[in-house]
Amino acid sequence: MIDFKGYEWVFWEGLQVTLAVGLSCIPVVVVMGLLGAWAKLSGNRVARSIGYTYTTIVRGVPELVLIIEIYYGLTEALQLLLSAASGGEILIDIDPFTAGTITLGLIYGAFATEVFRGAYLAVDRGQIEAARAFGMHEKLAFVRVVFPQMMRFAIPGLGNVWMVLIKATALMSVIQLPELMRMADVAARAVRMPFTFYFGAIVIYLAITVVSLYGLRHGEIWSNRGIRRA
Amino acid sequence: MPFSAIIDNLDRFAWGALLTIELTVISLAIGLVCAVPVGIGRLSRSPIIRWPIYAYMFVFRGTPLIAQLFLIYYGSGQFVPQLRAIGLWDGFFREPMFCALLALVLNTTAYTAEILRGAILGVPTGEIEAAKAFGMSRLLQLRRVVLPRAFRIGLPAYTNEVVFLFQATSLVSLITLLDLVGVARDVISDTFRAHQVWIFVGAVYCVISYLLFWLFGQLEYRWSAHLRARPGAAAKTGAAPATEAATAMIR
């Protein structure tokens, strides 16, 4: 069909890295999201302001700028911190994959914070009151009653975050992560066929989108199992 | 750290910010205008209109903006002779500015159309039925009832899109344009003061983003006046009982 001049492999290699980064981000995003939501809903003023600062910065600064600054800044900051803490010289090398995962996780964790916050607030107060009436203390009520229901409300929002996240992995190309965009770039420059390779990359991103949408629809159906349709 | 790198290059940053704002405003304006027919078409009863529009929106919402940008800018370089033959090279695709605008417009139109679609679906059916009962044509319904209501409903989501687009213009620095981020990279390669510059640029984007949020918040407030209590409903100090009774009756 189309002659990729021997560089077909870039699509497969790039796709693997893109998916790997996306999937590795999920735990980071969920953790940061829960942390952030907890902070913003907290009674503690310091926690609240940290939470708000976190989401404010991430919402206000473009991803490109955040990615570049965190990639260099994080390494230096960690090195400074650990060198100061241990008194010696610690060399941390954060490879692009880890840096990319942490960066995207931090950025989209802020988005997830809003999702979890909204999900928490959407849980019917009556449920919490009933749990208390049963004598459950707060932590137990949270684990048994609030959290599972929170997840039901959070799934659509988290699904949206995933859709945006997987596309944002394309920006990782600026920190030399060999994901799909970067690999398409390498091939395009090598054989001077930019349109062909970027078009191929677009087709693959579309495929990822289609599969994700399908999976998300099933995720939503599953998380709403047992709920009466209005 | 002394912000010398910033202060010495303030004029360059100003030009960069200007380009960023230019790109944002032009893309949003064209995008909004185009989104109306596209959003309406998406809800068309005829599949011949619906499907191509759905496909267009799916592609531009389902793929990264950076890929779209590179495809248009670098990709067009693969077809120079063909483009030259139809006169689209020298005036259009050759210029990074037009390539950037094309990508941004296509992208924001797709997202805005989707917002509009959701908003149109959210218009209370009662209002549309009332319009029909008045004998309004489809076009008149759209113009007088559906669209004004839809704009109000979609405003919060559109605010997000506006801020997103403003931040997304930073990607044009990757196709040689000297927007704020482009200037930032230039200044860094000159002065090697990466952290200063990025913190400064991040702050600028933050400030303008929140300015936009506030501006649109004001617009939302003005446009939802009909949903709030009438002025003077609460404060009744000094009003004569007679007038009070009269106004109470009218309400």
Next chain:
Amino acid sequence: MKKTIIASLVAAAALALVAGTAAADMKKVKIGTEGAYPPFNSIDPEGKLVGFDIDIANALCAAANFECEFVIQDWDGIIPALQAKKFDAIIASMSITDKRKEVVDFTDKYYNTPTHFIAAKGSGITEFTAESLDGKRIGLQGATIFEDFVRATFPKSEVVTYGTQDEANADLVSGRVDLVMADKIALDDGFLKTDAGACCEFVGADYTDEKWFGPGAGIAIRKGEGDLVDAFNAAIKKIREDGTYKKINDKYFAFDVYGEPAM
């Protein structure tokens, strides 16, 4: 949550410390390079780093008894990355300039080649003054000596900067820029001699003014690491004397790229 984060950070630090102290006899040195500047450094179809810079780096490491590892880094972030300790030395055809010397140290040069313009065939550009190039678009890789030179010498021309030399070349092919300036060899072997370069040719004369282009390409090293600088300098002398340099030189070029013996 917070405790787990601190715990894992401490664990990571401990791991790094242990890994660091378990060093072999050979000193580990990480070398940063761009991988987008053929024939000096580029990535072959298999994804491996190849080129003159790479071979020289390997030879120097052998001569200095270093265990070397390469790290690919985009050009405009290469000095910040060095300072962030992502690698310890830059061997990427980086020219020695006073401006760069303010933030990094350089070893002696390891090659020196002139600079030149290229343009599309039949462009008719024969004069190279600020006046004659008024309004012309000149494409360059950003953060290079070429950019500084062109901005100062041809203030009436429009300067367009790119992330890589390849992107500048590609836009010359498509006609988005009228001229491109870079290292003569990089333009020749890396572009004009390839299929894509058939459109274009050298124009004008060589530029070699040391004021702009420095004494040649050297190895950039963080300030305060004089030992590393000395080690590399000794290694450069060694491979020049024992013929390794000539072998690598001849593998890529038909002439001597070292240039006039400097210093």
